[in-house]
Amino acid sequence: AQSVTQLDSQVPVFEEAPVELRCNYSSSVSVYLFWYVQYPNQGLQLLLKYLSGSTLVKGINGFEAEFNKSQTSFHLRKPSVHISDTAEYFCAVSDKNSGGSNYKLTFGKGTLLTVNP
Amino acid sequence: GAGVSQTPSNKVTEKGKYVELRCDPISGHTALYWYRQSLGQGPEFLIYFQGTGAADDSGLPNDRFFAVRPEGSVSTLKIQRTERGDSAVYLCASNHGLAGDTQYFGPGTRLTVL
Numbered sequence: 696a697q698s699v700t701q702l703d704s705q706v707p708v709f710e711e712a713p714v715e716l717r718c719n720y721s722s723s724v725s726v727y728l729f730w731y732v733q734y735p736n737q738g739l740q741l742l743l744k745y746l747s748g749s750t751l752v753k754g755i756n757g758f759e760a761e762f763n764k765s766q767t768s769f770h771l772r773k774p775s776v777h778i779s780d781t782a783e784y785f786c787a788v789s790d791k792n793s794g795g796s797n798y799k800l801t802f803g804k805g806t807l808l809t810v811n812p
Numbered sequence: 813g814a815g816v817s818q819t820p821s822n823k824v825t826e827k828g829k830y831v832e833l834r835c836d837p838i839s840g841h842t843a844l845y846w847y848r849q850s851l852g853q854g855p856e857f858l859i860y861f862q863g864t865g866a867a868d869d870s871g872l873p874n875d876r877f878f879a880v881r882p883e884g885s886v887s888t889l890k891i892q893r894t895e896r897g898d899s900a901v902y903l904c905a906s907n908h909g910l911a912g913d914t915q916y917f918g919p920g921t922r923l924t925v926l
Contacts, residue, residue, distance in 0.1 A: 699854075727912045738816075739855070739903070739917040746912040785854050791911065797868045799845060800915060802854030 697722040699786050701803035709811050710778055716771040716806045718786030725791040728769040729800065730760055733783045742784070745769065756780070781810045814838065816918035818904050824924045825894055833889040833921045835904030841916075843909030844887050846879060849901045849920070858902075861887060862909055894925045 702717040720726065730742040743754025750762040760771045769786060784807075787800040817836040825831050837844050842863055847855035857871040861881045869879070876894075881887040891898055901922050905915035 729914075731917075738919040739905075741914050741916075744912065744914065787854075789912075797860045797862075798843075798909070798911060798913065798915075799857040799860055799868065799871075800847075800855070801857070802847075804852070804854050 697726065697788050697801045699788055699801055699803035701786055701806050703806050705807045707809045707811060708776055711775045713774050714776050714808065716784050716808065718769045718803060720767050720788050722788060726788040727791055728762060729787040730771050731785045731787060776810045778810050778812060780808060783807050816904055816906055816916055818918040818921050820921060821919065822922045824926065826926050827894060827896060829894050831891050831894055831923065833902050835887045835918060837885065837906030838916055841906035841908060843907050844881060845905045845915060846889055847903040849903055855903050896925050899923055899925045
């Protein structure tokens with residue numbers, strides 16, 4: 696079984712400030728890691744994912760995340776946020792070694808990022 | 813190209829009624845997933861199809877929930893004898909079913925059971 700913990704349900708920041716959204720996971724097997732974003736009244740959109748290789752992953756809209764295996768974390772960062780980054784952000788994992796090709800996602804509860812002027 | 817589409821976007825029904833929610837995946841995607849997102853929660857897995865068969869339905873909460881994908885494309889999630897606790901946003905996603913493949917999500921159907 697897997698679980699994902701997003702430690703902050705809400706993160707308010709000012710425009711142009713840096714932000715970090717925290718994600719920790721628990722799993723008995725190796726996992727793939729994902730960050731999705733959900734803008735108001737829109738569907739989930741992939742920001743970035745970690746499959747293997749370099750632990751620093753760059754995604755769309757200037758976001759990046761770092762996989763830390765020893766701390767079982769995959770925190771999302773952006774050096775300077777914009778008003779348009781206001782959205783809900785979800786961290787998710789899937790089993791790397793799924794026996795039946797079912798790579799279902801296990802999501803955290805989400806972090807609402809609010810960027811204020 | 814066209815993304816994943818879901819209909820209806822909103823569905824309001826009364827307790828005890830039957831509802832059907834439809835998902836049109838991206839053309840050529842063999843894998844299709846249904847998730848349910850309750851208020852203040854992340855999406856939770858319901859069922860996974862590879863082609864026409866339900867390869868994993870372990871997330872369906874009870875036997876009132878059923879899903880089909882008869883031709884390996886469009887899928888329908890069916891809920892019998894709806895309860896107020898079924899109110900949620902139902903999300904559909906599709907991909908090629910490969911390891912690490914991105915799941916592409918539809919906009920969801922917001923179900924409200926009165």
